[in-house]
Amino acid sequence: MRDTIFELSRALRTKKISSVELCELYLKAIERENPKLNAYVHVFYDSARRDAERADRLIKEGKGGLLTGIPVAVKDNICTEGELTTCCSAILKGYKPPYSATVWERLRAQGAVMLGKTNMDEFAMGSSSESSVYGAPKNPIDATRVTGGSSGGSAAAVCARLAPYALGSDTGGSVRQPAAFCGTVGFKPTYGEVSRYGLIAYASSLDQIGPLTSSVKDAAAVFSAIRGKDERDMTSFDGEKERELDPDVKGLKIGIAEQFFEGLEGGVKACVESAAKRYESAGAELIKVSLPSLGYTLPVYYIIACAEASSNLGRYDGIRYGFRAENYSSVEDMIIKTRTLGFGKEVQRRIMLGTYVLSSGYFDAYYKKACALRERIKSEFSQIFQKCDVLLTPSSPITAFPAGLERLNPAEAYLADIYTVSANAAGLPAISVPCGSDGGLPVGLQIMGERFSDYKVLSAAYFAQVDGICPDYGVKGGVEL
Amino acid sequence: MKYSFVCGIETHVELATATKVFCGCSTAFGGKPNTRCCPVCTGQPGALPVLNKRAVEFAVRAGLALNCKINYLSAFDRKNYSYPDLPKAYQISQYALPLCRDGWLELESGKRIGIERIHLEEDAGKLVHERGSTFIDYNRGGVPLIEIVSKPDLASPDEAREYIEKLQLIMRYTGVSDCKMQEGSMRCDVNISARPEGSELLGTRTEIKNMNSPAFAERAMNFEFGRQCELLERGERVEQATMRYDENTGETTVMRTKEDADDYRYFPEPDIPPVVLEREYVEGLKEGLCELPLAKMRRYIQVLALSEQTARLITKYPKACEFFESALKCGAGAKRCANLITGTVFAFLESEENKEKFSLKFSADEFAELAMLADGGKINDTVARATLQKMLSGGGSAKTYLSGEDMRGVDEGELEEVCRRAVGQNPQAVADYLAGKQKAISALFGYVKRATAGKADIRLAEQIILKIIGEK
Numbered sequence: 001m002r003d004t005i006f007e008l009s010r011a012l013r014t015k016k017i018s019s020v021e022l023c024e025l026y027l028k029a030i031e032r033e034n035p036k037l038n039a040y041v042h043v044f045y046d047s048a049r050r051d052a053e054r055a056d057r058l059i060k061e062g063k064g065g066l067l068t069g070i071p072v073a074v075k076d077n078i079c080t081e082g083e084l085t086t087c088c089s090a091i092l093k094g095y096k097p098p099y100s101a102t103v104w105e106r107l108r109a110q111g112a113v114m115l116g117k118t119n120m121d122e123f124a125m126g127s128s129s130e131s132s133v134y135g136a137p138k139n140p141i142d143a144t145r146v147t148g149g150s151s152g153g154s155a156a157a158v159c160a161r162l163a164p165y166a167l168g169s170d171t172g173g174s175v176r177q178p179a180a181f182c183g184t185v186g187f188k189p190t191y192g193e194v195s196r197y198g199l200i201a202y203a204s205s206l207d208q209i210g211p212l213t214s215s216v217k218d219a220a221a222v223f224s225a226i227r228g229k230d231e232r233d234m235t236s237f238d239g240e241k242e243r244e245l246d247p248d249v250k251g252l253k254i255g256i257a258e259q260f261f262e263g264l265e266g267g268v269k270a271c272v273e274s275a276a277k278r279y280e281s282a283g284a285e286l287i288k289v290s291l292p293s294l295g296y297t298l299p300v301y302y303i304i305a306c307a308e309a310s311s312n313l314g315r316y317d318g319i320r321y322g323f324r325a326e327n328y329s330s331v332e333d334m335i336i337k338t339r340t341l342g343f344g345k346e347v348q349r350r351i352m353l354g355t356y357v358l359s360s361g362y363f364d365a366y367y368k369k370a371c372a373l374r375e376r377i378k379s380e381f382s383q384i385f386q387k388c389d390v391l392l393t394p395s396s397p398i399t400a401f402p403a404g405l406e407r408l409n410p411a412e413a414y415l416a417d418i419y420t421v422s423a424n425a426a427g428l429p430a431i432s433v434p435c436g437s438d439g440g441l442p443v444g445l446q447i448m449g450e451r452f453s454d455y456k457v458l459s460a461a462y463f464a465q466v467d468g469i470c471p472d473y474g475v476k477g478g479v480e481l
Numbered sequence: 482m483k484y485s486f487v488c489g490i491e492t493h494v495e496l497a498t499a500t501k502v503f504c505g506c507s508t509a510f511g512g513k514p515n516t517r518c519c520p521v522c523t524g525q526p527g528a529l530p531v532l533n534k535r536a537v538e539f540a541v542r543a544g545l546a547l548n549c550k551i552n553y554l555s556a557f558d559r560k561n562y563s564y565p566d567l568p569k570a571y572q573i574s575q576y577a578l579p580l581c582r583d584g585w586l587e588l589e590s591g592k593r594i595g596i597e598r599i600h601l602e603e604d605a606g607k608l609v610h611e612r613g614s615t616f617i618d619y620n621r622g623g624v625p626l627i628e629i630v631s632k633p634d635l636a637s638p639d640e641a642r643e644y645i646e647k648l649q650l651i652m653r654y655t656g657v658s659d660c661k662m663q664e665g666s667m668r669c670d671v672n673i674s675a676r677p678e679g680s681e682l683l684g685t686r687t688e689i690k691n692m693n694s695p696a697f698a699e700r701a702m703n704f705e706f707g708r709q710c711e712l713l714e715r716g717e718r719v720e721q722a723t724m725r726y727d728e729n730t731g732e733t734t735v736m737r738t739k740e741d742a743d744d745y746r747y748f749p750e751p752d753i754p755p756v757v758l759e760r761e762y763v764e765g766l767k768e769g770l771c772e773l774p775l776a777k778m779r780r781y782i783q784v785l786a787l788s789e790q791t792a793r794l795i796t797k798y799p800k801a802c803e804f805f806e807s808a809l810k811c812g813a814g815a816k817r818c819a820n821l822i823t824g825t826v827f828a829f830l831e832s833e834e835n836k837e838k839f840s841l842k843f844s845a846d847e848f849a850e851l852a853m854l855a856d857g858g859k860i861n862d863t864v865a866r867a868t869l870q871k872m873l874s875g876g877g878s879a880k881t882y883l884s885g886e887d888m889r890g891v892d893e894g895e896l897e898e899v900c901r902r903a904v905g906q907n908p909q910a911v912a913d914y915l916a917g918k919q920k921a922i923s924a925l926f927g928y929v930k931r932a933t934a935g936k937a938d939i940r941l942a943e944q945i946i947l948k949i950i951g952e953k
Contacts, residue, residue: 079527092526099520101527200526205751233529234753308751311561314570315524319617331565331615358561358746367748 001185001434001470004164005070005218011481012059012069019059019069023052023113026071029479030115030162038137039147039156041076042084043116051113058111067225068111073163075154076117077124078209079198080104083114087200088132089122091316091342093323101198102233103167103209103226110225115163119153122344123313124174124202126150127416128406131346136403139182140475142441145400148181148416150174154212155182161478165213165222171203172301173396173420175210176432180395180444183434183473186212187219187458188420190451191427192237194223195230201312203305206424216433216465220245220458227454239452246459247466250283254460255388259294260419264397267438272394275435275445275469279392282463289384289391293377294422298414300377301421303357303370310354316342346410378426385450390460393419395432395444419446429454431461434470442473484675484710487683488641488702489597489633492648493626494658495604495666496539502603502625503530503573510664514609514618522623524568529752532557536625537580537756538766540601543627543657544581545767547596553758555580557601557750562743565617566606574628575600576747580756586631586651587775588643595632602626621665627657633672633683638702645669645695650774653837654799662693669698674719675709684709685719689726689733701726705733777802785815794823800839801826804848811849814856817865821852825866829873842876851879858938896929896937900945903928911950922946 011017027045034040048071055069074080077087079097086092104114119137121129129152130136137153139145140160147156151168155178158166168175170188179186188210199209211222229238256276261269280286318324318338325337343351357366384391396416406413423430428448435445445464449457464470501508504521520528544551558576579600585593606622608615629648635641649667652658660667669692674684689705692698704726709719721739726732772780774796781792795801801822808818830836841848851872855865860883871882903925904911913921922943929942 077527079525085526087526095526097520097525097527099525099528196527197529198527203751232531234531235751307748311559311571311746311748314561314563315526315568317563317565317570319565320523320568321525335563355746358748360744360746363746363748 001215001465001472003217004214005066005221007481008070008164009066009068013064017481019052019055019113020049022069023048023071023115025479026115026162029477033160033162033477036138036143037140037156037160037162038119038135039153039160039162040073040116041086041088041119041132041134041153044083044114047083048113048115051108051111055111055113065110066221067107069113070164071113071115072107073115073118073154073157073166074104075151075166075168076120077169077200077202078104078167079200080114080117084117085200086117086133087123088120088134089343089347090133091323091338092321093342095322097198099198102195102230104198106226118151118157118166121150121152121174122347123200123309124150124169124171124207125309125346125350126406127173127177127413128401128403129153129178130403130406131344133344138403139400140477141183141473142400144402145441146181146403146406148178148396148400150178151186151212152178152182155179155184155186158182158184158212158214159473160475161480165211165218167209167222167226168212169199169202169207169209170420170424171206171208171305172424173417175212176395176420176430176444176446177416179212180432180434180442180446181400183442183471184212184214185216185219185431185433185461186210187223187431188423188429189223189227189454190237190239190429191424192235193227193239193429193452193454195226195228195233195236197230197232201308203308204312205308206301206305208424216431216458216462217245219431220455220462223454223458237452240455243455245455245462247463249279249460249463252279252284252390252460253287253388254279254284255287255289255384255391257289257291257294257384257391257393259291260393264394267436268394268397268399268443271436271438271443272392272445275464276392278467278469279463282467287388289387291377291380291384291422293373293380294418296373297377297422297425298418300370300373300425301417302353302414303366304374304425306350306354307358307367308354310351310358313343313347313351318342349410374425377422381422381426381428382450389449390453390457391448393446393448395419395446399438399441399443423448427451429457431457433461433464434473435464436469436471437473445469482714483678484706484713485678485680486635486637486702486706487633487674487676487686488635488638489672490631490635490641490644491670491672492629492631492645493668493670494543494629494652494660496536496625496627497656497658498533498535498539498625500533500535501623502533502536502601503623506623508624510666512620514616514620517620518622522568523619524570530573532753532756533625536601537758539625539657540580540599540627541758541763541766542655542770543629543652544584544599545763545770546651546655546657546773547581547584547586547599547629549581549584549596549599551581551758551763552578553760553763554578554755555758556755557753558747559750560602561746564605565615566608566622568606568619568622572602572605573750573753574602578755586644586647588640588647589775592640594634594640594644597630597632599627599629602628633674638699638706641671641702642695642699645692645698647774649695650797650799654771654774659837662695665693668693671698671702673702673705673709675706675713684713685721687719687722687724687733689724690736692726697726697728700731701733704731708733774799781815781819785819787816787819791819791823794827795819798836798839801836804839804841804845807845808849808852811846811853813849813852817852817855818848821848821865821869825869826873829870841873843872843878847872847878854879854883861935861938863935893941896933896942897945899929899932899937900925900942900949902932904946904949914950
């Protein structure tokens with residue numbers, strides 16, 4: 001596991017390479033590899049070069065920081081002023097936002113260089129990135145497999161070394177699950193730690209932006225650069241004070257909840273259990289805990305996420321921006337045609353589901369009940385964190401599945417998120433780090449913590465990096481320095 | 482059968498904050514279309530609302546002025562419906578936990594009209610039909626609104642009209658809103674039903690949307706109540722419906738019935754955390770509340786001895802009251818000031834708008850100086866009014882318009898001289914007076930006024946004349 005960001009930053013500061021040269025290396029690699037992988041859906045040659053020139057000036061003036069001059073790939077649902085941001089949906093075809101998301105403003109202020117936008121499930125709704133209007137990205141480790149999703153393009157770009165790091169968004173596991181499928185690190189911070197301003201909303205109470213990186217140390221560095229209270233997002237907070245990662249796990253109480261291992265088979269189980277043993281031999285204490293409501297997390301997630309999505313996506317009507325259908329007879333007809341043609345099947349399915357659960361007569365039976373269960377999940381987690389520091393689970397019960405499965409059987413693909421959604425429901429920080437292989441495919445280890453214990457979670461994960469639990473999947477073709 | 486009128490009113494009031502409720506754009510009325518908007522109020526993907534604290538303060542002030550209980554914990558919800566002027570396809574409003582509840586507004590009769598709730602929400606944009614097309618102007622989108630929901634306590638169109646007028650006045654006094662119904666900064670939806678006299682059960686109601694003046698509202702209510710009574714009289718049912726009032730024909734017509742009512746799919750707004758108000762904050766706003774119109778009117782009548790008519794007239798305009806009270810502080814007499822303001826000044830300002838703005842070319846101090854010259858007998862009422870007229874057009878202090886001659890008045894010796902002449906030259910009037918005709922003496926006053934060019938103090942002249950006649 002390599003600290004790509006730190007290595008590149010050193011190379012830039014010691015003038016081994018300039019930011020412009022580094023940027024060109026990545027742009028060339030993208031040109032060469034992306035047609036095979038489809039990790040990027042928009043590449044910003046001009047603005048990337050401008051960003052790199054600016055970064056070189058900052059470095060020359062001695063104003064550079066860790067991220068100055070280092071390229072980044074951004075998920076296609078994070079707004080960047082004047083540059084395409086389309087949520088991989090036909091309905092936002094050609095949309096160039098008039099403003100930038102806070103995360104991009106913060107990275108840009110530190111001299112980051114944006115290479116382009118990465119592939120994703122349409123409006124982040126999916127677990128394989130196959131609902132993208134631009135076609136699915138391919139898993140760089142095995143091209144017949146999916147990347148996972150919805151931040152599949154970001155995971156693929158980092159895995160294939162087409163970006164040193166990437167931003168994703170995680171509503172039910174959309175950063176951690178593709179990270180697990182592509183053998184990279186994916187971190188979902190505490191809800192509110194990172195501003196959502198400029199993140200195109202899927203499910204507002206669950207969405208959170210997080211980094212996908214090649215190491216835990218890199219993830220912590222990106223997190224530190226983008227986190228903190230934002231006056232433009234009322235749900236954002238200043239969480240725990242930033243601190244150095246400490247890989248010492250002696251005395252760390254690690255919770256193991258049986259529900260996360262029930263029915264788990266084969267390689268995934270073996271990898272996660274073996275990782276747990278490594279923690280134990282390093283002095284951590286494994287404690288048995290219980291999350292009885294785990295079985296409810298998927299239905300709770302789908303009801304709340306779809307309800308919020310049905311409201312969040314009402315604005316795409318063809319009037320103000322994006323795609324507008326042709327040949328309509330009235331405003332209403334135009335809106336219906338625009339939404340019918342502009343939204344893909346999965347998005348339409350979730351809008352309908354969400355509209356249904358909020359309708360009068362059904363609200364109490366679905367939405368209200370889901371909210372009550374969400375509270376129960378939160379309280380079960382607080383009980384768990386009275387007994388232990390972090391919780392250790394698999395990131396997903398399965399490894400990257402074959403392309404096409406999600407379309408054939410959406411209900412089965414929903415299961416890929418069963419271990420990740422609870423962190424979103426409860427707003428907890430959670431990270432996925434690679435912990436082995438099953439049949440040549442990466443397996444992810446998930447570490448969760450209580451709200452605002454982000455650095456504790458990162459430190460616990462850093463042990464896996466330092467201890468060498470995380471293997472190198474040896475993907476070739478990208479940028480090598 | 483006789484029917485009783487039952488009415489409740491929902492009033493939307495635009496708050497007078499400088500910026501919108503969820504972003505920093507200006508709330509000024511008008512402006513070039515779509516120049517007062519941003520990613521937030523045009524519903525750009527990814528933009529988030531940030532609650533304007535001033536809007537919360539204004540809403541709480543409105544609630545306190547209407548004797549409401551303030552919810553220390555309140556929350557926002559999304560009201561989902563699709564219309565081109567609503568850029569997010571939902572309106573951020575308050576459903577389960579409004580800012581204020583359970584208040585009342587007092588009518589002049591002393592009757593209290595219950596206020597069910599007041600909640601804070603955002604206004605929509607505006608459709609503009611021009612050149613055969615429809616355009617959308619989002620300048621108004623996101624302007625803060627409060628919705629004030631009354632209980633069905635209004636028992637006549639007359640009461641309903643007074644309720645609207647009083648509400649308008651309270652909002653203006655507290656600075657919560659300018660409540661210009663013509664510009665749409667105050668809009669009323671009235672709910673009306675008819676029930677057999679003496680019955681406790683409420684009849685089926687209809688709602689008349691968007692009344693834009695108290696007078697039209699009264700007319701619409703009269704028409705709609707008559708329509709409902711006729712239906713019931715014929716043994717037919719009133720159908721629950723939303724009505725439109727046509728100002729030209731004076732009639733109400735059905736816009737839509739209950740069957741096609743929207744399902745707004747309310748749910749908690751995930752982008753705005755619940756609003757928690759501190760007790761101290763609310764108490765502070767309560768203490769800072771100004772004297773309200775009805776209390777002010779009663780004080781003017783009872784303490785300042787103004788006539789009911791003058792008091793009602795002046796208390797319609799908070800800025801006029803402010804000016805009036807400043808003049809009193811300088812020492813001018815209340816009655817004279819009130820009469821000069823409601824007479825000469827209002828006549829000069831003419832329009833409602835000007836009376837509301839009450840922007841004059843002289844200060845309250847300068848006005849008080851004029852009133853005090855009259856109070857002290859230095860000038861009489863006629864001169865005072867004429868001078869005020871000049872100040873209204875030209876501005877400045879009274880003294881710049883008053884000549885030495887005007888100011889000199891008539892001294893007592895001189896006045897006695899004039900009075901003796903008056904008595905001497907009007908023997909018939911004097912005789913009539915002595916014979917018991919009290920009014921006959923006014924002929925002598927007329928003589929004195931003419932002889933002194935209106936400068937004499939008539940009350941003093943009366944005493945002198947009576948003394949002279951008594952000597953005879």
